[in-house]
Amino acid sequence: MDSLSTKGQLDMARNVHDMGSINKMREAIASGDETVLQEAAEQFEAIFVQMMLKSMRKAQDALADEDSPFNSQQVKFYRDMHDQQLATDLTANGGMGLADVIVKQLGRTEDSYTPASVIRSDGNLSSLNTDRAKFVAHAQDIALDSHSVGTKSAHKDAMFDSPEQFVKSLMPHAEKIAAKYGLDAKAIVSQAAVETGWGKFVIHSADGKSSHNLFGIKASSDWKGEQAVVDTLEFNGLIPQKQKAAFRSYESIGEAMDDYGRFIASQPRYSDAVKTGHNAQGYTRALQEAGYATDPQYADKIMAVYNSERLNTLVPPK
Missing domain, CATH: 1.10.530.10 (Lysozyme)
Structure with missing residues (x-):
């Protein structure tokens, strides 16, 4: 029953505008519930995708017609809300694979796990300096x-x-x-x-x-x-x-x-x-x-x- 309850909370948390459900997910993470790791990783990936969408929108706004009714502040407000939810939905269905990498690194549930200290050792600038x-x-x-x-x-x-x-x-x-x-x-x-x-x-x-x-x-x-x-x-x-x-x-x-x-x-x-x-x-x-x-x-x-x-x-x- 606890597992089903957590699953329901996570499904609700995919609505980025439901702050109550997101807070419940945070509580589950704090309690050590491993079932929320995948969801937390997807949320992180969603933030990343949302940043990309936001950058794309800025480029679009620079070329948009200022007199167009679709370029008003009200339209942009609801458009941004849509982009936030779109980013969450995209990552929940496979996304870019970033969430899977995060789960593998943090969960350490696979034999193929590679410690972070080994990854990109060529980028260890502190040792080079x-x-x-x-x-x-x-x-x-x-x-x-x-x-x-x-x-x-x-x-x-x-x-x-x-x-x-x-x-x-x-x-x-x-x-x-x-x-x-x-x-x-x-x-x-x-x-x-x-x-x-x-x-x-x-x-x-x-x-x-x-x-x-x-x-x-x-x-x-x-x-x-x-x-x-x-x-x-x-x-x-x-x-x-x-x-x-x-x-x-x-x-x-x-x-x-x-x-x-x-x-x-x-x-x-x-x-x-x-x-x-x-x-x-x-x-x-x-x-x-x-x-x-x-x-x-x-x-x-x-x-x-x-x-x-x-x-x-x-x-x-x-």
């Missing part, structure tokens, strides 16, 4: 290591014991560079604080020697000095991505500061930054707009340090 990422990373390692022998295990480590020591060590050199190129010494120190976390994350070679790279300047093809390769965080739009990069290495803080000044003053793209060098806000904004860093919040972070109580306690405003 993973393999591609590994290949790119491997090629990147080879390219970088060939130009930086002995720096493969470079890492970031603390160079100063405290922010006070960091500022005290950098400020004399920053003032020298600021006077030479017309910049703000406190803005220079603020940028170094952002790049190195107040000196807590400075690149060191495998033997523990500091690179003194305080501004994250990378070793381009024209750099003739020492370099170190480390993992770095670059931004693609707003998305951070971990990459390997080669950075310049110096013998001292003074050498690092001198190279920073030359780097900023000699690069045409930073000309606007140099022009507004005495204005910390304008200088940092121009650096970001010129592409000094990929972080979209780079200028804001520098100015946050520049205006912080910690830095202003150590370097009182003039």
Whole structure:
């Protein structure tokens, strides 16, 4: 009797406009009644067929005569109702075979059942992307290591014991560079604080020697000095991505500061930054707009340090 009752409910559910019967079918599915699987699959196929009919109707409407009485909104309303029921009736009588495939995959009632993980394995894009990422990373390692022998295990480590020591060590050199190129010494120190976390994350070679790279300047093809390769965080739009990069290495803080000044003053793209060098806000904004860093919040972070109580306690405003 239960089976006959379920069969009757399913027959009624084939009327897509009878929402009560459709709800009863949902209840049967939730109860684990396997007899509704075929009907549920047919309903899914009906939705697919209905989408095709709807697309066909849209193409027909584009060519229809707007003045025709058969092109009114009322006619379209009942036409769409008819198409919905037509899709259901078509799938109930064999349809396109999509329902049978769904039943075979979900019901697992036949020996010929093939797990979904096996079907179309050639379309497993996630594995293809993973393999591609590994290949790119491997090629990147080879390219970088060939130009930086002995720096493969470079890492970031603390160079100063405290922010006070960091500022005290950098400020004399920053003032020298600021006077030479017309910049703000406190803005220079603020940028170094952002790049190195107040000196807590400075690149060191495998033997523990500091690179003194305080501004994250990378070793381009024209750099003739020492370099170190480390993992770095670059931004693609707003998305951070971990990459390997080669950075310049110096013998001292003074050498690092001198190279920073030359780097900023000699690069045409930073000309606007140099022009507004005495204005910390304008200088940092121009650096970001010129592409000094990929972080979209780079200028804001520098100015946050520049205006912080910690830095202003150590370097009182003039």
